[in-house]
Each structure stands twice: as structure tokens, then as C-alpha cells.
Amino acid sequence: MLRISRMKRIGxxxxxxxxxxxxFLGLFFFYPLARxxxxxxxxxxxxxxSTSSVRLTFSVILFTLFQALLSTLLTLLLGxxxxxxxxxxxxxxxxxLRLLTAIPFMLPTxxxxxxxxxxxxxxxxxxxxxxxxxxxxxPPIVFVYTLWAILLAxxxxxxxxxxxxxxxxxxxxxxxxxxxxxxxxxxxRRAFWRVTLPLLRPSILAASLLVFLFDFTSFGxxxxxxxxxxxxxxxxxxxxxxxxxxxxxxxxxSLIQLLCTLAFSVLYSRxxxxxxxxxxxxxxxxxxxxxxxxxxxxxxxxxxxxxxxxFLLPMASLPLRSVARLEPALGDRTAVxxxxxxxxxxxxxVNRLGSLFYAPPFEALVNSLLYAALTVILSLALGFPVxxxxxxxxxxxxLLDPFLMLPLGASAVTLxxxxxxxxxxxxxxxxxxxxxxxxLVPLAHTIIALPFVIRSLQPAxxxxxxxLRQAAATLGASPRRAWLTVDWPIVARATLAAAIFAFxxxxxxxxxxxxxxxxxxxxxxxxxxxxxxxPGGLNYGQAMAMGTILMGVSGAGILAIEKLRLPGTGEF
Amino acid sequence: MLxxxxxxxxxxxxxxxxxxxxxxxxDETVCLLGPSGSGKSTLLRIIAGLETAEQGTVCWDGQDxxxxxxxxxxxxxxxxxxxxxxxxxxxxxxxxxxxxQNLPKNExxxxxxxxxxxxxxxxxxSRQVTELSGGEQQRVALARALAPRPRLLMADEPLxxxxxxxxxxxxxxxxxxLRSTRIPAIYVTHDQEEAFAIADRVLLLHEGKIVRQGxxxxxxxxxxxxxxxxxxxxxNVLEGVARLQVGKARPACAGAAGTGELGEGLQVETPVGVxxxxxGHPHQAGEKVCLLLRPAGVRFAAEGNLRGVVADVLxxxxxxxxxxxxxxxxxxxxxxxxxxxxxxxxxxxxxxCLGASDA
Numbered sequence: 001m002l003r004i005s006r007m008k009r010i011g012x013x014x015x016x017x018x019x020x021x022x023x024f025l026g027l028f029f030f031y032p033l034a035r036x037x038x039x040x041x042x043x044x045x046x047x048x049x050s051t052s053s054v055r056l057t058f059s060v061i062l063f064t065l066f067q068a069l070l071s072t073l074l075t076l077l078l079g080x081x082x083x084x085x086x087x088x089x090x091x092x093x094x095x096x097l098r099l100l101t102a103i104p105f106m107l108p109t110x111x112x113x114x115x116x117x118x119x120x121x122x123x124x125x126x127x128x129x130x131x132x133x134x135x136x137x138x139p140p141i142v143f144v145y146t147l148w149a150i151l152l153a154x155x156x157x158x159x160x161x162x163x164x165x166x167x168x169x170x171x172x173x174x175x176x177x178x179x180x181x182x183x184x185x186x187x188x189r190r191a192f193w194r195v196t197l198p199l200l201r202p203s204i205l206a207a208s209l210l211v212f213l214f215d216f217t218s219f220g221x222x223x224x225x226x227x228x229x230x231x232x233x234x235x236x237x238x239x240x241x242x243x244x245x246x247x248x249x250x251x252x253x254s255l256i257q258l259l260c261t262l263a264f265s266v267l268y269s270r271x272x273x274x275x276x277x278x279x280x281x282x283x284x285x286x287x288x289x290x291x292x293x294x295x296x297x298x299x300x301x302x303x304x305x306x307x308x309x310x311f312l313l314p315m316a317s318l319p320l321r322s323v324a325r326l327e328p329a330l331g332d333r334t335a336v337x338x339x340x341x342x343x344x345x346x347x348x349x350v351n352r353l354g355s356l357f358y359a360p361p362f363e364a365l366v367n368s369l370l371y372a373a374l375t376v377i378l379s380l381a382l383g384f385p386v387x388x389x390x391x392x393x394x395x396x397x398x399l400l401d402p403f404l405m406l407p408l409g410a411s412a413v414t415l416x417x418x419x420x421x422x423x424x425x426x427x428x429x430x431x432x433x434x435x436x437x438x439x440l441v442p443l444a445h446t447i448i449a450l451p452f453v454i455r456s457l458q459p460a461x462x463x464x465x466x467x468l469r470q471a472a473a474t475l476g477a478s479p480r481r482a483w484l485t486v487d488w489p490i491v492a493r494a495t496l497a498a499a500i501f502a503f504x505x506x507x508x509x510x511x512x513x514x515x516x517x518x519x520x521x522x523x524x525x526x527x528x529x530x531x532x533x534x535p536g537g538l539n540y541g542q543a544m545a546m547g548t549i550l551m552g553v554s555g556a557g558i559l560a561i562e563k564l565r566l567p568g569t570g571e572f
Numbered sequence: 573m574l575x576x577x578x579x580x581x582x583x584x585x586x587x588x589x590x591x592x593x594x595x596x597x598x599d600e601t602v603c604l605l606g607p608s609g610s611g612k613s614t615l616l617r618i619i620a621g622l623e624t625a626e627q628g629t630v631c632w633d634g635q636d637x638x639x640x641x642x643x644x645x646x647x648x649x650x651x652x653x654x655x656x657x658x659x660x661x662x663x664x665x666x667x668x669x670x671x672x673q674n675l676p677k678n679e680x681x682x683x684x685x686x687x688x689x690x691x692x693x694x695x696x697x698s699r700q701v702t703e704l705s706g707g708e709q710q711r712v713a714l715a716r717a718l719a720p721r722p723r724l725l726m727a728d729e730p731l732x733x734x735x736x737x738x739x740x741x742x743x744x745x746x747x748x749x750l751r752s753t754r755i756p757a758i759y760v761t762h763d764q765e766e767a768f769a770i771a772d773r774v775l776l777l778h779e780g781k782i783v784r785q786g787x788x789x790x791x792x793x794x795x796x797x798x799x800x801x802x803x804x805x806x807x808n809v810l811e812g813v814a815r816l817q818v819g820k821a822r823p824a825c826a827g828a829a830g831t832g833e834l835g836e837g838l839q840v841e842t843p844v845g846v847x848x849x850x851x852g853h854p855h856q857a858g859e860k861v862c863l864l865l866r867p868a869g870v871r872f873a874a875e876g877n878l879r880g881v882v883a884d885v886l887x888x889x890x891x892x893x894x895x896x897x898x899x900x901x902x903x904x905x906x907x908x909x910x911x912x913x914x915x916x917x918x919x920x921x922x923x924x925c926l927g928a929s930d931a
Contacts, residue, residue: 174655176651176652176655177655177658179617179620179649179655180649180651180655180656180657180716181657181668182622182641182642182643183620183622183642183645183648183649183717184648184668184669184672184720185646185669185672185720186643186672187641187643190643190672191643194668195657195659198659199657199658201659
């Protein structure tokens with residue numbers, strides 16, 4: 001009885017809420033994935049495998065693992081002390097510093113790449129400064145296109161994971177366990193090694209695996225900061241698909257990538273389930289204190305300075321570099337005029353090449369905004385009914401839920417590859433092919449954003465007890481009126497957050513876009529990538545200017561999401 | 573021997589402990605009794621070295637502990653909800669302190685076994701602590717604190733989370749263990765029954781000070797303030813006015829008397845009646861005083877000095893608990909009818925002067 005009335009109230013029944021999302025996911029996620037599987041395992045592609053491609057595959061896998069492992073270790077090196085800092089000490093500006101470390105996680109890769117470029121690149125602040133200071137001819141620090149650039153960017157991205165996962169565990173660890181160890185004769189060091197650290201082990205392991213997973217599937221960072229010398233699985237799929245057009249090999253690499261990701265994900269969820277049993281959580285506030293001894297003050301001061309420098313410098317260098325003239329102006333080889341300039345921004349509106357395929361960069365921004373708007377509309381339209389159904393789960397919901405989250409596990413590059421393989425032929429013979437249309441980009445972005453949208457709407461929808469609506473009904477509100485006056489005010493906040501999330505994801509998306517975009521309709525990240533990889537101070541400056549715009553918009557989005565976050569939800 | 577002198581401690585800007593001094597002799601179990609928030613736990617943590625006092629000293633056999641860190645004090649501490657290490661087995665929890673003493677392995681094992689046997693958990697060594705019941709966890713915590721043979725054992729509301737019958741059983745066991753090991757102990761609780769059951773000496777903590785100390789029977793039989801009587805739940809506390817000045821000049825006031833010697837007669841007028849009792853305090857006519865009227869010492873009497881309407885009758889193991897409309901309660905052998913007015917006689921033995929009124 002209750003179920004039927006509930007369905008009536010929502011105005012949908014049974015499978016209906018799932019219809020849109022299922023069709024969409026089926027056509028634009030599972031079908032392309034199946035095509036990759038089919039192409040990768042078909043006899044023709046297996047027969048084309050040469051010894052050189054086997055060797056290539058192995059070296060790519062090896063490098064992917066190597067850089068991910070190294071990045072993870074470095075991330076722990078910075079993240080663990082940072083987690084300790086946030087979990088145990090109280091200091092001024094703490095929440096701001098924590099926010100600062102969290103922002104990079106959602107920042108578009110091109111922005112991070114541009115930021116590090118502005119700081120440490122050949123035309124970055126430090127190199128230009130050193131060249132001027134010592135009268136050097138060439139940049140003294142070689143950072144971009146080295147392994148260090150990759151590692152540092154990965155640390156920049158993922159430190160917040162360690163801070164959140166391990167820091168959370170540490171903050172909720174019963175402080176009396178350490179005190180008990182002390183009263184039993186353990187000094188501070190031993191109490192930490194024998195009690196605190198073993199208790200944190202599951203959370204450290206979980207954080208490491210998560211970081212490793214992100215580093216393993218990293219694409220933009222490797223392509224933009226690693227340059228042509230380094231190729232991970234993701235980058236190699238891109239190279240094989242876009243540059244060499246060896247789709248069978250790209251498919252095989254994609255399958256390997258999918259299997260690895262799946263294995264790590266399973267491992268991760270196993271650790272997560274084990275984590276919840278081990279410790280008895282306590283209020284976090286009781287663990288916080290101000291630094292007292294000199295050693296503590298030194299630790300807090302040093303860590304704050306280090307985190308500030310590491311997270312603020314790349315993000316601050318970018319906008320500053322976009323308005324700074326530090327090199328000879330265009331066509332002027334002799335006199336260098338240092339100062340502020342708006343040239344790079346003005347240049348965004350000019351089509352210097354006069355080519356049809358080179359739209360002025362400003363149009364890339366317009367394209368990106370349009371794509372993002374489309375993504376928001378699509379993902380909300382598809383996600384809302386599903387989230388509403390999931391908020392009151394029945395058997396069907398429990399069955400279908402995991403399928404919705406699968407796009408989280410597939411990499412964006414794989415998705416793009418699937419689109420290339422699937423949509424290069426007309427779906428219905430005689431009609432236009434989707435690959436030639438600009439619509440593949442927002443479709444891919446919707447696939448990527450949809451799981452996030454559903455996951456942020458669902459708890460808000462589930463948090464509304466039936467009693468509220470019943471109370472509204474007894475007070476004379478019609479079902480529609482009750483929804484508008486009770487549900488909507490509660491859901492509106494989450495909807496806004498989900499919309500901003502989808503918008504931000506779409507705006508910064510680089511992996512899938514780089515495979516399926518139309519040259520005449522580039523997005524902002526694509527334009528930044530193009531300009532960064534071209535020579536010349538003007539191109540560089542324009543990349544900086546566009547990076548700054550993208551960083552501004554994304555940053556505003558990230559801050560808005562942080563503000564809108566429902567208390568108690570949204571930790572990874 | 574533990575000596576505390578003039579301990580002061582503030583908590584969030586408010587004074588929590590204001591001049592605590594006491595000693596714990598060898599072989600003695602001292603119980604710190606006070607309401608929640610009175611700073612009992614903080615005092616234990618100061619003794620353990622987990623917190624530092626703003627003022628005052630903690631000494632052991634004359635040696636100041638200020639410069640000695642927690643782990644070198646060898647004071648055992650049983651935490652309120654045990655703080656067992658969830659990642660270690662029962663055995664490793666108990667062995668933790670022994671390992672910190674760098675004892676050889678072949679010595680640790682029998683010591684752990686002994687400790688576990690002492691708390692009746694001999695077969696539990698290889699169990700996960702997270703699988704244990706509350707009472708079992710409590711025993712492990714005790715075994716863990718006792719295993720390194722501390723020179724002082726402190727327990728912070730160790731039985732607070734357990735149900736009543738289990739609490740009584742564990743209390744008996746703990747008393748037996750303390751007696752046989754002869755380890756001096758400080759036991760912190762807010763429950764007077766627990767305190768009286770285990771202590772050689774009870775210290776009452778109120779508003780940052782020790783307001784009373786003595787053997788359980790002294791503290792029970794001879795309360796010296798309205799707060800003590802109310803906190804210990806000794807009976808009805810009445811406020812009244814002294815009618816006659818009968819006492820000769822005696823050196824002390826509240827706090828000096830009460831060894832059973834005969835005092836002078838005192839007459840006190842209260843809203844519920846006029847009472848006569850013996851009192852050692854010097855009083856002046858018109859002075860406001862508090863009286864303790866013990867609920868068990870009264871009896872039905874047609875000419876009694878106390879009257880009231882029965883509001884509630886409840887069966888109780890000591891007789892019927894009769895509550896009157898004026899809020900007083902008594903234990904009586906027979907159950908009167910609710911709504912009826914009864915008269916009772918409160919003899920001087922049921923009464924005790926609690927000194928001048930707090931109010």
C-alpha cells in the first residue's frame with residue numbers, strides 16, 4: 001500500500017525513473033565500452049600484436065606503476081605530517097589552510113599544469129627571475145618535461161586525500177589509548193609507534209591506495225608536464241588512438257587499464273570495510289590542542305609554511321604571470337619592458353592565424369561554457385529521477401545502483417576511445433555520424449558527472465522523512481504544494497551543489513575531451529594545452545590568461561560546493 | 573606514599589581544583605568521591621602526569637614528580653571506558669607494560685598469565701579485545717594496569733559503564749585484589765555506594781576542594797554540611813531557625829564535633845515542625861541552621877512532632893518508602909493510605925545538625 005502511494009506521489013512508477021539514465025548509460029557508456037572489449041579481444045587485433053608493441057605495452061605498464069608508486073610515497077611524505085598537523089593542532093587560519101590543500105583535488109589538470117609552468121617552467125617566475133638576477137642566457141632550472149614535474153603535480157593533487165582520510169582517523173582516535181600506553185611505561189615515541197601508528201594503518205593503507213589509483217590513471221598531468229618522453233597507460237592510449245590511430249592496440253591498453261583499476265578498487269573497498277570495525281570513534285575536538293613546547297611550535301610553524309608555499313605558489317603564480325610582462329614584447333628583440341600588461345587577455349579575442357580551425361581563444365571559453373551548461377541540464381535531468389528512486393531503495397534500486405557508479409571506475413581516456421570506435425560510423429546507416437558533431441563532448445562530460453550528481457542528490461532526497469510531507473498534507477497542502485514547500489527547499493541546496501559540480505567537472509575535463517573534441521569547437525582546457533605546447537611568449541601568455549580564467553571559474557565552483565556541502569556527507 | 577600538596581588547576585579559564593592536598597599511605601585505598609564535573613578525573617590525570625597543575629606538587633616518598641614524565645612514574649591507571657588497544661590481543665594488551673620494562677619473554681608470559689588469572693580471565697589471552705563484553709574488558713583493563721606491578725593504582729570510574737549486579741561483583745573482586753597485592757590505590761567515582769564499598773578512606777570533592785575526609789562509616793554517620801548530606805543521599809535536609817542558645821562557647825563550629833559525646837540540646841523550628849536534638853555546635857538564637865532528618869529513624873506516633881499528607885507509597889527493601897506532600901520521605905514498617913494525614917515522631921537520634929545553612 002505504502003509503496004504504491006509513494007510511487008503515485010512521485011508520479012512515476014517502477015522502472016520509469018531509471019529509463020532515461022539507463023538508456024543514456026547504455027548507449028554512451030556500456031556500448032562504447034563493449035566495443036572496446038570486442039575490438040581489443042577480436043582475433044584481428046590480437047593477430048596484429050607485434051613484439052615491439054608487446055615491449056611497448058610492458059614498458060608503459062612498468063612506468064605507469066613506477067610513477068604511481070613514487071608519487072604515492074611522496075604524497076604520504078607530505079600528507080602524513082599534514083594530517084597530523086590538522087588532526088592534532090589548533091592554530092589560526094587552520095580551516096583556510098585546509099581548504100587551500102583541498103582545492104587542487106578538483107582543479108582542472110590544465111590549470112595545475114599551467115600553474116606549475118608559471119612557477120617553474122622555462123618562462124616561469126623562478127627561472128626568469130634567476131636569469132635576470134645572474135644574467136643567464138637560458139633557464140637554469142629544468143622542471144617541465146621531467147619526472148619531477150609529474151611527481152610534484154601528483155603530490156599537489158592528492159595530498160588532500162591523505163589529510164582527509166588519515167587525518168580523520170587520527171582526529172577520531174581515542175586520545176586515551178595513547179595515554180594508557182604512556183601510563184604503562186611507553187615514552188612518546190614508543191606510544192606513537194606501538195599504538196597510534198598501528199591503529200592508523202588501515203586508514204593510511206586506504207589513503208595510499210586511493211592516491212595510487214588517481215596517480216595510476218593520471219592523464220593530463222603526464223601529457224602536459226611530462227611531455228613526450230613519458231607515457232603512462234592513459235597517455236599511450238591517447239597516443240595510439242589519436243596520433244598513430246592504432247585503435248586495436250589502444251583498446252588492448254584500455255582493457256589492461258580497466259582491469260588494473262578494477263583490482264585496485266576492489267582492494268580499496270575491502271580495506272574500507274575493515275576500517276570501520278577497528279576503532280571506537282570519539283569527538284574530534286578533544287584531541288585538538290595548541291602547540292606548546294618548542295618542538296611542537298617548530299613543527300606547526302614549519303608545516304604551515306611548507307603547505308602554504310607548496311599549495312599557494314603554483315596557484316598564485318598563474319594569475320600573476322598572466323598579467324606580467326617579463327620578456328621582450330612581440331617583434332621587439334632589444335628592449336625588455338617589465339610591468340603589468342593586459343595584452344594576453346586582449347589577445348584572446350584575436351584570431352591571429354585567420355584559419356577556420358583556429359578560432360580565437362575567446363570562443364573556446366564560450367564553447368566550454370555552453371558544454372558545461374548542457375552537461376548540467378543533461379546530468380540533472382537524468383540524475384534527479386534516479387536519485388529520487390535511490391532515496392527510497394527497493395530491490396530494483398539496489399540491483400541497479402552499482403551500475404550507475406561504474407563510470408567512476410572507467411578512465412576518461414577510455415571513454416573517449418570508446419566514442420571514437422563507436423561513433424565514427426553512423427548509428428543508423430545513412431545518417432550523420434556523432435563523431436563529426438560537437439555533441440560528443442557534453443555527452444562524455446555527462447557520463448563523467450552523472451555518478452557525482454546522483455550521489456550528491458540522493459542523501460538530500462533521502463533525508464526528508466515522510467512525516468514532513470504527511471504533516472504538510474494534514475495541514476491542507478496538495479501533493480504538489482507539499483513537494484514545493486517541503487521537499488524543494490531541502491533539495492534545492494543539494495541540487496545547486498550537484499549543478500555546480502557538473503559544471504565544474506565539465507569545464508575542466510581534459511581526458512575524454514582531448515579524444516573526441518572537434519577542432520573547430522575547442523574547449524578552454526584544449527586551447528590551454530595547445531597554447532602551452534606552442535613556442536613564443538605570446539602563446540605562453542595567452543595560456544596563462546586562459547588558465548587564470550579557468551582557475552577563477554573552477555575555484556569559485558569548488559568553493560561554492562564546499563559551502564553547500566551537507567554536513568556529514570561527501571567524504572570521498 | 574603519595575603526597576599531594578595544594579594542587580590548583582583551571583579548566584577553560586574557570587578554577588576547577590583549588591588547593592587539593594592529601595596523602596595516600598602504603599596499603600591504603602582512597603576513594604575520591606564527588607559529583608561529575610568536580611575535577612576528580614583531572615586530579616587523577618595530574619597525578620598520572622597526563623596533565624600539569626598550575627600550582628602545587630605531587631610527591632612520591634618525598635620525591636617531586638614534576639620532572640618525571642608519565643611513562644617513568646610507574647603509576648597504573650585504569651581508564652573510564654578502559655582504553656584497551658583495539659589492535660592488540662588480550663595477551664598483548666596485558667603484556668604492553670611488561671614489554672616497556674624490557675622484561676625477557678620467558679618472564680612476560682607467566683606474569684601475563686598471573687594477571688589474567690587474578691581477574692578470572694585465565695583463558696582469554698588469545699581473544700580480541702573488541703569481542704569482549706563490558707565486564708571482561710573492564711577486567712582486562714585492570715589486569716593491564718596491574719601487570720607491571722605499579723607502585724600506585726588509579727582507577728577512573730572503572731565500573732561506570734556496567735550494570736548494577738556486575739558492578740557489585742567486580743567491586744568485590746577488585747577489593748580482594750587490592751588487599752592481596754597491597755598496592756595503594758586511588759579510586760574515583762561519583763557513586764557513593766561504590767565508594768563506601770571499596771574505600772579505606774573517602775575524600776569528598778566539592779567545588780575544587782576536599783570538603784570532607786574520613787572512613788566510610790564516619791562520612792556516612794557524621795555528615796557536616798547540607799551539601800554532604802544531600803550529595804550522599806542521607807535523608808531529608810531541612811532548613812530551620814535555632815530557637816534556643818544552649819551551647820556554651822566551644823572552640824570549633826561545623827566540622828569539629830561528632831564523635832558521639834553528648835552535646836547540648838538544641839531546638840530548631842522548621843516549616844514542618846519543631847525538633848529537638850543534641851548538637852555540639854555553638855548556636856545563637858535566630859540563626860539559620862540545616863538539619864538532617866534520616867528517613868529510617870522515625871515511627872508512627874499519635875503525638876508526633878511531624879505531620880503530613882501521604883503523597884506516595886512505594887515498596888522498598890527497608891520497609892515502605894512513604895513520601896509526604898511536603899516532599900519529605902521516610903521508611904516505615906507499614907504502608908499508610910495515600911491522601912491520609914499521618915503523624916510521625918522524629919527522635920533526636922534521627923536528627924543531626926548540619927551547621928549553619930548554606931543559603
